[in-house]
Amino acid sequence: MLRIRYSVLxxxxxxxxxxxxxRYTSRSVMQYDPRDIESKWQQRWAEERVAEVDxxxxxxxxxxxxxxxxxxxDLHVGHGRNYILGxxxxxxxxxxGRVALNPMGWDAFGLPAENAAIKRGIxxxxxTVGNIGRMKAQFKRWGILYDWSKELASCNPDYYRWNQWxxxxxxxxxxxxxxxxxxxxxxxxxxxxxxxxxVDGRCERCGSEVVQKELEQWFFKITDYADRLDESLDGxxxxxxxxxxxxxxxIGRSVGADVDFEVPALGKPLRIFTTRPDTIYGAxxxxxxxxxxxxxxxxxxxxxxxxxxxWIEGVKNQSALERQEAGKEGRFTGRTAINPxxxxxxxxxxxxxxxxxxxxxxxxxxxxxxxxxxxxxxxxGLSIRVVVTPxxxxxxxxADMAEAFVVKDESAVSVESGSISGLATxxxxxxxxxxxxxxxxxxxxxxxRLRDWLISRQRYWGTPIPIIYCDHCxxxxxxxxxxxxxxxxxxxxxxxxxxxxxxDPRFVNTTCPRCGAAARRETDTMDTFVDSSWYYCRFITPHxxxxxxxxxxxxxxxxxxxYIGGIEHAILHLLYARFxxxxxxxxxxxxxxxxxxxxxxxGVITKEGYRDPNDNFSWVPLGEVELRGGKPVxxxxxxxxxxEVGKMSKSRFNVVPxxxxxxxxxxxxxxxxxxxxxxxxxxAAWSDEGVIGAWRFLGRVWNLGQELLEMRNAHQAGxxxxxxxxxxxxxxxxxxxxxxxxxxFQFNTVISALMELSNSIGDxxxxxxxxxxxxxEAYSTLLKLLHPFAPHITEEMWSLLGxxxxxxxSSWPVADLALMQEDAVTIAVQVNGKLRGxxxxxxxxxxxxVFAAVGSNDKVQQWISGKQVVKKIYVPGKLVNLVVK
RNA sequence: GCGAAAGUGGCGGAAUUGGCAGACGCGCUGGACUUAGGAUCCAGUGGCCCAAAGCCGUGCGGGUUCGAGUCCCGCCUUUCGCACCA
Numbered sequence: 001m002l003r004i005r006y007s008v009l010x011x012x013x014x015x016x017x018x019x020x021x022x023r024y025t026s027r028s029v030m031q032y033d034p035r036d037i038e039s040k041w042q043q044r045w046a047e048e049r050v051a052e053v054d055x056x057x058x059x060x061x062x063x064x065x066x067x068x069x070x071x072x073x074d075l076h077v078g079h080g081r082n083y084i085l086g087x088x089x090x091x092x093x094x095x096x097g098r099v100a101l102n103p104m105g106w107d108a109f110g111l112p113a114e115n116a117a118i119k120r121g122i123x124x125x126x127x128t129v130g131n132i133g134r135m136k137a138q139f140k141r142w143g144i145l146y147d148w149s150k151e152l153a154s155c156n157p158d159y160y161r162w163n164q165w166x167x168x169x170x171x172x173x174x175x176x177x178x179x180x181x182x183x184x185x186x187x188x189x190x191x192x193x194x195x196x197x198x199v200d201g202r203c204e205r206c207g208s209e210v211v212q213k214e215l216e217q218w219f220f221k222i223t224d225y226a227d228r229l230d231e232s233l234d235g236x237x238x239x240x241x242x243x244x245x246x247x248x249x250x251i252g253r254s255v256g257a258d259v260d261f262e263v264p265a266l267g268k269p270l271r272i273f274t275t276r277p278d279t280i281y282g283a284x285x286x287x288x289x290x291x292x293x294x295x296x297x298x299x300x301x302x303x304x305x306x307x308x309x310x311w312i313e314g315v316k317n318q319s320a321l322e323r324q325e326a327g328k329e330g331r332f333t334g335r336t337a338i339n340p341x342x343x344x345x346x347x348x349x350x351x352x353x354x355x356x357x358x359x360x361x362x363x364x365x366x367x368x369x370x371x372x373x374x375x376x377x378x379x380x381g382l383s384i385r386v387v388v389t390p391x392x393x394x395x396x397x398x399a400d401m402a403e404a405f406v407v408k409d410e411s412a413v414s415v416e417s418g419s420i421s422g423l424a425t426x427x428x429x430x431x432x433x434x435x436x437x438x439x440x441x442x443x444x445x446x447x448x449r450l451r452d453w454l455i456s457r458q459r460y461w462g463t464p465i466p467i468i469y470c471d472h473c474x475x476x477x478x479x480x481x482x483x484x485x486x487x488x489x490x491x492x493x494x495x496x497x498x499x500x501x502x503x504d505p506r507f508v509n510t511t512c513p514r515c516g517a518a519a520r521r522e523t524d525t526m527d528t529f530v531d532s533s534w535y536y537c538r539f540i541t542p543h544x545x546x547x548x549x550x551x552x553x554x555x556x557x558x559x560x561x562x563y564i565g566g567i568e569h570a571i572l573h574l575l576y577a578r579f580x581x582x583x584x585x586x587x588x589x590x591x592x593x594x595x596x597x598x599x600x601x602x603g604v605i606t607k608e609g610y611r612d613p614n615d616n617f618s619w620v621p622l623g624e625v626e627l628r629g630g631k632p633v634x635x636x637x638x639x640x641x642x643x644e645v646g647k648m649s650k651s652r653f654n655v656v657p658x659x660x661x662x663x664x665x666x667x668x669x670x671x672x673x674x675x676x677x678x679x680x681x682x683x684a685a686w687s688d689e690g691v692i693g694a695w696r697f698l699g700r701v702w703n704l705g706q707e708l709l710e711m712r713n714a715h716q717a718g719x720x721x722x723x724x725x726x727x728x729x730x731x732x733x734x735x736x737x738x739x740x741x742x743x744x745f746q747f748n749t750v751i752s753a754l755m756e757l758s759n760s761i762g763d764x765x766x767x768x769x770x771x772x773x774x775x776x777e778a779y780s781t782l783l784k785l786l787h788p789f790a791p792h793i794t795e796e797m798w799s800l801l802g803x804x805x806x807x808x809x810s811s812w813p814v815a816d817l818a819l820m821q822e823d824a825v826t827i828a829v830q831v832n833g834k835l836r837g838x839x840x841x842x843x844x845x846x847x848x849x850v851f852a853a854v855g856s857n858d859k860v861q862q863w864i865s866g867k868q869v870v871k872k873i874y875v876p877g878k879l880v881n882l883v884v885k
Numbered sequence: 886g887c888g889a890a891a892g893u894g895g896c897g898g899a900a901u902u903g904g905c906a907g908a909c910g911c912g913c914u915g916g917a918c919u920u921a922g923g924a925u926c927c928a929g930u931g932g933c934c935c936a937a938a939g940c941c942g943u944g945c946g947g948g949u950u951c952g953a954g955u956c957c958c959g960c961c962u963u964u965c966g967c968a969c970c971a
Contacts, residue, residue, distance in 0.1 A: 242965090254970080256971080273970095275971065324969065353971095354969085359970075362971095363971045371886090375969095571966090673910095676910070677910095682891095682898095685897070689911060690897065690911050693910045693911055694910085749909080753909080755909055827905090828904080830905080873904090873951055875904050878904055883952095
């Protein structure tokens, strides 16, 4: 409700008030001001190159990796979550004694850079480099440690030449091929558009109607790896189930059969794929995709041929979405096929709902049991037959059916199906498959939804595909010695007429490496997912100009121990990376088949934005929002606004930039708040007031340290009046809890545990405790445990305590189990399951002592007096439940 | 339509194997220090009730159990993914 207050008024209060520090200056204690502290430690970490790893040095390696980002420009606090989380883990594993590698690079090719060039006349390279500089500075301001000596950017020739090398390796192994594929084509811009660039069937940029066009494109044959990609998901035990499921669905493995149907008019059979061969007695017609190669022959003599052809053309020009929205449509070819089991002549139709890309592009239609076939049959008056029913049930009459009779029950049985009649579905499938194979008309078949990976992009800002077209020799790969094929930098960006590369004769014209004749270069560039499918290997030896990577070292450092990134990459990036890793394995370059041992997807950070119902529900900039009576209204018009929580984006005006926040509270506060806000895999709503909690916590940690230093200087003598045992016990309990939770990514509860420890030390001090040795022990432990989250303040206090080494290189504390034990245990006492009292017994709790205490507890006795205790339940160390009648 | 996940105070969230629901923090209320407070510190804060005692309380309805936020069955809601894949 008051959420916009901070943004609206922040300039007025952005400076830390000088009065604020009065309380402490009067006691000559330093006030916590993160500004100087943070830049000081960032500088020291950089100077000492603390994050640089010698990959040949021995040690227990830990490869930690955040998905390398696209350098789009400024980062907001939502992006920060991802990197802060990674940095916290990195520091933790390091303090635990691992040799931790945490590299960073840039997924630097891609469309936005090119669009910026067209719009603003800046070269994509210049735009990209500028953004990289800003993002790098932002990472440093957040206190994030990366091994910058291993930085790489995919747009540099020394990186993308290995993309080209990899392409050629795949080409040699038959895994890169050229084929025709339908693409979204904008006729006025003369360019191919990605699906996201097509809005309501029109070009996002110029508004022209997009058409489907068949173009020659390069593909990677990922389908060859479909079964391996599916099967080895099982071994990825430390991946989120959700991601594995998404990948599984995407691969879409299904087991069925290919069956040939004789077509007299064709002179050869029509092959179909079905997952339910047991329903073949119910196949009353066939449907082919309009693009099916046999269509021309089938309709050659059809009197309606020209009408059918026009219809086919129309369907081909539709986008996938339009095609689906059109509903089911078809045309009769005029020909029939013979159902190999019923021996009936069944009509062959063309249907817009049958896809050429899946299976064989033709189906046997079983309208009795498939909803799609049913709808088609009803629409065109085709016959329907029921051949499977649940055990003991009668089949419905086709005329009465409102929908297909889909029976998934395994105990369902086949009916009116010849030799398989009476068999339960699994048996029926088995038997019919045997018959199909014996008769030689088909066989068991596994098929995948996964399609080959189309890597061609008709774009400038990407890796040139290293291929040359020669009139004499055909397709000729660029020889290794001529790599890299570099992008010419001085090309004009008009935004029209497609790829600037194709317009540049210096780039296009070359000579054939085989025969020396004049030849043309391929002008398509690679999908940027190629760049990101192997970069994690390159980080080990990023500057090697003789090979893609060093197999020995890569085998030592990979697979990546912890990979962190957004769920948006659950399918494509991770699938492509897994695929490329398997090809590298097959080439003998690596010894592992899966690149990422443990995967973590952080949740997005959301924030409310405001819409104006009187202005078409458009988003309102924060500067135009004010609060009246607790309700957001638009300045000027006074219109009441609707708050809507969503992902941070410029168009919603709900982005929180970190600069202002860091200036006011420091990066440590942002880091602590970001990890405290919610479990890291969960969506979290950013709240400007919530930040205060983290700020106060760090302020208390600071002040505790100052008090400790003061106490040490004062050399307070005299007998201790308060025992530090409680504090020390809390310290050991905290070490134990925090360590376990760090491994489980429960950062929000780690921070709450640290707040409790800090409060416990505070309690000791305010009770008059002044044992500086024990306090130093507890406080230093707090600093170490807090270091992954608040690295700057902890380094500062650590050094003020007199430590010369960085806290980063100190070792993670270890809990003493004996010192964790409480002297007394509180046991809850229930009567008939309701809490009626508590008793305290000395630790460790002994059952007899507990019941003795219960017996002398007045409150509990009141509840059981006059009643008979029929059962006593004791949960050791926790609870007693008395069951009474 | 299919698949998955999640529903706990005013808010973010906590609660190893079923065992004291609401840790920690925000906000709010009261107080302290103050010319001032949107700084800092202290106390309180699930609901009903003046208070205590007590009762109620983890989306809804059942069930298992001495005992259910947690397990089982049936609903509802929200979010995400896939979506003519034969």
